[in-house]
Amino acid sequence: MVVPMRMSVLSSLAAACLALAGCPAAAGDNVIVTSPTPQITEVTVTDEATFNEPWAMTFLPGSAYALITEKAGKLKLWRKDRPVRDVAGAPAVAYGGQGGFGDVVPAPDYRTSRMIYLSWVEAGINDTRGAVVGRAKLDLAAAGGPRLVGLKVIWRQGPKLQGEGHFSHRIAFSPDGQYMFVSSGERQRFTPAQNLKVNLGKILRLLPDGRPAPGNPFADKPGAGRQIWSYGHRNALGLAFDTKGQLWDLEHGPKGGDELNFVKPGKNYGWPLVSNGDNYDGTPIPRHATRPDLEAPAISWNPVIAPGDLIFYKGNLFPGWKGHAICTGMVAQALVRVATSGERGEEIERIPLGSRIREIKEAPDGSLYILEDGSGGRLRRIVPAKAGS
Template identity: 60%
Template sequence: MKLLTIPIGLAASLSLLALPLASCSAASAPAGGGQVAATEQQGADETFAITDIGTFEEPWALALEPGTGRAFVTERAGAIRFVSPDGKAGTLSGVPKVDYGGQGGLGDFIFAPDYAKSHMVYLSWVETGQGDTRGAVVGRARLDCATPSSCALAELKVIWRQVPKVSGRGHYSHRLAFSPDCKYLFVSSGERQKFTPAQDMSVNLGKIVRLLPDGTPAPGNPFAAKSGIASQIWTLGHRNVLGLAFDAQGRLWDLEHGPKGGDEINLVKPGQNYGWPVVSNGDNYDGTPIPRHATRPDFTAPAISWNPVIAPGDFIFYSGSAFPEWRGQVIVAGLGSEGLVRVAIDGESAREVARYPLGTRIRDIAQATDGSIWVIEDGKHGRLRRLAPAR
């Protein structure tokens, strides 16, 4: 079928599409690490009925507001805009000043697990340091909406920072995810293209950290006995983690950019070391080889890796009814692969099932309560698109 495009003002039928609030209940190295085999290729017009909702400037994160269906999108230069199901568009005030450039700027945006009561949101961005340095930070604020098209971030407070701030404008990662029991905030912290910090326990670069909702280190973290920065750390040896998500079993997974080859999905287990930059299933951009995961079984190997890369943006575990055969599987937003990549989880390993070309770089992805998939394109004039089953 042909792609369907409608203007924002005609989007009134797109109601009840927000993800529900998180369900707050308690909840050996993977055999993966090999390259993926050829998989099914299916055109978007065979799979999806696509509705264009609006356009955004260099969007980075997409979040659907629980209960209202409004889509909130961060733009890297330092704006947050939203579109409601009835087509009303708005912009948030009170957004922090960001260090914009390279891969940096405004980052992730998520709703607190108790958002219906607290109206709290969490966001990440890049701030300037002394000299030619910068680093990612995480803040939380209350979302105040005076009207359906007028909202503000109130009482914004920084609760976590990358340490140390360094030069360069790459590999911030700064993705956010709450645990299913709603007690812990996980933050991905890239190694900032500096390689060795990923193995240095005195810094939080190249790590995934586990925090309490106020940003303090969570009790019981695997390296808490070391105190200092190490008390934040959940896992280490990461390069550039652009996706964090929990599966239906309450297990945390990440989606990580490799170098020249070696994009990967990892099952994230406390205290594990994922090997970067000592090992990878890709090589350096200058062509120099990196030892493969198979050479170092003391590091945790990925559940799946890609070579050539898919250059992922983010991912979700699909749980909806619109695409029933996708339930329990990973749906990856592909930048370099310009579409969606569907991945099945087999225990602690993973395998690619299918690809759905969309013809543009896809930066972020979200699932609505009706099971439709929402994606946001990368770059200038990135479209916000709703993907429903083709009829």
């Protein structure tokens, strides 16, 4: 199914409104987008496949295949115009609420090692749960079909807690392949995000085998402190490097205040001390502007977009998008394009897609693939309208 989506180029008046809504700020200012920006780019959307609660996707380097996780615990192998296949050997997951199967990322040396990294939620004692990261070899030629071989957990979120929210568990490798970054949510407990003795509410920098990376900013602190790259995070579901090799995260705020952050080592991003949103019960939270000693987001959204994932576009198919952040919105039901400058961001446009968008990945040809959230979530390919399908 091919769905053309077209809107005309902005008029000068609309462009002026855009500038007011999301103009770049001076250093130290905090840009808050309070209304969606108009659509500029004309796109064509093609439906490719359907999955059950898909969560993450990755293209396998040097092949025509992609892997897709389904939240209840299935790992799927997809290739255009071929039947979707199950990958055997996937881990048992603690499924429920926000918990289940999470991210999937090829190792930096996948072409030779065939190793992939996975995140999921595992059960603990007394009805507790926590996210983990594991790695395994992917055997696409195994007898009986594709399978994971030698799956081993290399990192655990801790402590395990009751509840089924804010696991985060996104994975991103540094451009040089030497370090693995993992987002670890604060499990809806607020205060762990400020506690350097636990790895909740943090961005972590690890070696590819899961050990704390040497030279981390709190390496002199025992326990979880040795893993920590930055702290004061709530629920980071996007984690990506830009075209300059700089790390960014995209995270859910409370009732308002979703954030795109330029992530720097040793810095405190404020949760739950500050936010550009308020608690769900209506109690106010001090705004970022009240605490200049804490890191303010590059851009924040109120109302929320409810982010699913984040990429920085590197291809040529959308030439005007190169280097821009593309954020998925579940409540926004759109792709949100953000231009970054230094540590700040400007929302450029929203492309409405009419459904909750959980995941986005850039294909080798520069086209975009998105996964819808929930049961019957479609895999959809997006290209410029003039490029066809």
